[in-house]
Amino acid sequence: QLMRKKLIAGNWKMHGSRVANEILVRSLLAEPALEPSVELVVLVPAPYLAQMQQLLGDSACAWGGQDVSDQERGAFTGEVAASMLREFGCRYTVVGHSERRQRHGETDVQVAAKAQQALSQDLIPILCLGESLEQREAGKTAQVMRHQLGVLLDVLGEAGMVRSVLAYEPVWAIGTGRSATPAQVQEVHAWLRQQCAEVSPGLAENIQILYGGSVKGANAVELMALPDVDGALVGGASLVAQEFLAIARAA
Numbered sequence: 683q684l685m686r687k688k689l690i691a692g693n694w695k696m697h698g699s700r701v702a703n704e705i706l707v708r709s710l711l712a713e714p715a716l717e718p719s720v721e722l723v724v725l726v727p728a729p730y731l732a733q734m735q736q737l738l739g740d741s742a743c744a745w746g747g748q749d750v751s752d753q754e755r756g757a758f759t760g761e762v763a764a765s766m767l768r769e770f771g772c773r774y775t776v777v778g779h780s781e782r783r784q785r786h787g788e789t790d791v792q793v794a795a796k797a798q799q800a801l802s803q804d805l806i807p808i809l810c811l812g813e814s815l816e817q818r819e820a821g822k823t824a825q826v827m828r829h830q831l832g833v834l835l836d837v838l839g840e841a842g843m844v845r846s847v848l849a850y851e852p853v854w855a856i857g858t859g860r861s862a863t864p865a866q867v868q869e870v871h872a873w874l875r876q877q878c879a880e881v882s883p884g885l886a887e888n889i890q891i892l893y894g895g896s897v898k899g900a901n902a903v904e905l906m907a908l909p910d911v912d913g914a915l916v917g918g919a920s921l922v923a924q925e926f927l928a929i930a931r932a933a
C-alpha cells in the first residue's frame with residue numbers, strides 16, 4: 683500500500699472554453715507544493731487537448747481524454763482514436779464512464795475493447811465501474827461489479843490491468859451531491875482489491891483504485907484517508923481550482 687501513489691483526476695465533462703480553461707489550468711499550476719506522491723490529471727473535451735499540451739506541456743500536471751474509440755482507425759465518424767490522444771500528449775483516458783454507458787449504450791465488452799485500444803498506445807485507461815441506485819437497493823452491487831470487472835480481467839488480463847487504473851463510481855453518487863459514505867466506499871474498494879488478488883497478489887497491491895461521486899474539498903479528507911482509496915475521479919469540483927486543489931491536498 684505504501685508503494686501506491688495517489689491520483690487526483692478531474693473529469694471536466696462537457697464544460698470549458700479556451701478562456702475558462704486557461705484560467706483554471708493556470709490556477710492549478712500556481713499551487714506551490716503538492717506531495718510528490720500525488721499526481722494531478724485533467725480529463726478534457728477532445729478539442730482542448732492541444733491547448734492542454736501547450737499549457738501543461740512542461741508541468742507535473744498530466745492531461746487526458748474522456749473517452750476513446752474501440753477501433754484503431756477507419757470509418758467511425760465522430761470517434762477519437764487512441765493514437766490521436768497519444769499524439770496530443772495524453773497520458774490517460776477515461777473509459778466506460780457511466781454517462782457514456784447510459785447515454786451511448788456502451789457495454790462491458792465495448793468498454794474493455796476501448797481500454798485495449800488505449801493500452802495499445804501506452805495510454806493509461808481509467809476504467810470506470812459502479813452500480814446504479816436501483817441495483818444497490820436490490821442488493822446487486824457485488825453481482826454488477828463482478829460482471830463489469832470480470833470482463834475487464836478477461837479481456838485485458840493481468841498484463842493490461844497492471845497498466846490501468848480502476849475508478850469506483852456509484853452512479854447514484856455522480857453529480858448528485860450525495861457521496862457514498864466512507865464505509866460504503868471502503869467496503870467496495872476492498873472487495874475490488876480482493877478480486878484483483880485472485881488474479882495476482884501483485885496486481886492487488888499495485889493497482890490504483892479511485893473513488894468518484896460528489897468528491898469535494900469538504901469530504902475529501904475522510905475519503906482519501908481510506909486504506910483502499912488511491913485517489914479520486916472528480917467531476918463538478920474539478921472545474922473550481924480551489925476545490926480541486928483542496929482534494930489534491932487531502933490525498
Ligand code: PEP
Pocket residue numbers: 693851855856857858859894895896897915916917918919
Ligand atoms: C464523474 O463525472 O466522474 C464524477 C464523479 O462527477 P461528480 O464529482 O460531479 O459527482
